[in-house]
Amino acid sequence: MFDNNCQVCATRVLIFQSQVSSMTNTDHGIEVTFTCWCGTEQTQVMGRAARRSAHAA
Ligand SMILES: [Zn+2]
Numbered sequence: 001m002f003d004n005n006c007q008v009c010a011t012r013v014l015i016f017q018s019q020v021s022s023m024t025n026t027d028h029g030i031e032v033t034f035t036c037w038c039g040t041e042q043t044q045v046m047g048r049a050a051r052r053s054a055h056a057a
Pocket of ligand 1: 008009037038
């Protein structure tokens with residue numbers, strides 16, 4: 001479970017594992033594809049590398 005700042009929902013929503021359609025390990029972290037509560041397919045990069053780059057930005 002993680003939170004997603006959805007632009008369609010215009011709020012921060014919780015995404016559960018059952019909504020995740022794929023997880024891909026990339027150089028910049030784990031790319032998670034999921035379907036939001038509003039039905040929009042979205043992608044979020046998670047993991048240590050993603051957090052590090054977000055902190056640096
Ligand atoms: Zn949404």
